[in-house]
Amino acid sequence: MPAPAVPAASIAPIALVGALHEELAAVLEAMPDEQPVRVAGREFWQGHLEGRPVVAVLSRIGKVAAATTAAVLLERFGVQAVLFTGVAGGLAPGVAVGDVVVATELLQHDMDASPLFPRHEVPLYGRARFPADAHWAAALADAASHVLADPAALVGGAAVDDFALHRPRVHRGLIVSGDRFVATAAESDALRAALPDALAVEMEGAAMAQVCHDWGVPFAAVRTISDRADDAAHTDFTRFVAEVARRYSAAVLREALRDGPGALARA
Secondary structure (H helix, E strand, O other): OOOOOOOHHHOOOEEEEEOOHHHHHHHHHOOOOOEEEEEOOEEEEEEEEOOEEEEEEEOOOOHHHHHHHHHHHHHOOOOOEEEEEEEEEEOOOOOOOOOEEEEEEEEEOOOOOOOOOOOOOEOOOOEOEEEOOHHHHHHHHHHHHHHHOOHHHHHOHHHHHHOOOOOOOEEEEEEEEOOOOOOOHHHHHHHHHHOOOEEEEEOOHHHHHHHHHHHOOOEEEEEEEEEOOOOOOOOOHHHHHHHHHHHHHHHHHHHHHHHOOOOHHHO
8 A cells, every 4th residue: 555645734745945046036937936034034935846846046156155145045944855946157177168077076176274184175074075966966967957958948059059058967076165166277276186086166065065954854965057266267257157147956856856866755
């Protein structure tokens, strides 16, 4: 005999966090019943997406803002998982504009309490790297692979040509975070030298991963590569977010929610 259905009201929501207004707007457009709740100067939108209870919020930019957002999601809304989406700069060779990186682990590249602790290690944690949840990371990677199989269907042929999105790829590995926008070749070279396995760099993920680690709540992150984190990092950034990244983000999150952890329980 199948187990009785769990009332939707008793299911903890999944947090959907965006770093930019455009990406959050794309998620909210797909939520049929979103209702705002204002906490800590932020609007948290409660509702449903793909039949699941969710809370969507703009994290704002930087590690402190991200940590504040995560703490409110966990303490006030009691979310069962946190999924973060946004853009990032590509670091590793072969990580190109229009590709997607799904984190397997996250690290703060500007954390340095040496000589008291090894460089990058978070003091009193005994670690520098915080793992992403394996199940949600796999769901995001699978969803991204499906979305990137036909980018023109999602973003249009003009964007595909202008941003050379003909064969976008999904990468999985280390994402690094820090409180500065990496926008010069010298900075990128320094990060690659210090962290040769880093795939991408951004400004929020590792802080949010640390807070979720403290609460014991699954965290996963997916980032669209908007630039190569070098001297051309500012080129067409606004257009890329509006025409490519926001559509990637909404499509990947929706598919991950349909097929990711817990999906069978809703059948």
